[in-house]
Amino acid sequence: MSLPNSTSDRRVVPLQPRQPIGGAIIDAQGREIPITESMIQRACQELQRQLNKDNRPT
Template sequence: MSIQHPRDSAQHPDQPRPPQQPVGGSIIDAQGREIPITEDMIQRACRELENSCVQRRPR
């Protein structure tokens, strides 16, 4: 007996999603609205974090 896995992209995280497709979470804005988190939002946050870490490194 073999294990079979679905072939959709949800089971294959190495396959990129379209940039504006929600990735499974949300944030709540100041007005209480639920805003889906997109891949683009995550990438932007990672770049900002990386830049802030680079600026703080001692030389």
């Protein structure tokens, strides 16, 4: 097996939002749940909502 010797030999394949990206969480029953792009996006959106809520003037 040989390694590609130029960037033109490589392809970038975008992930689908529900395709696992290499990590997992363990649920309360001990099952492994693959982490997906959409899970990460939802977590980031929730974090942003919380940050916006905490930074409102009182």
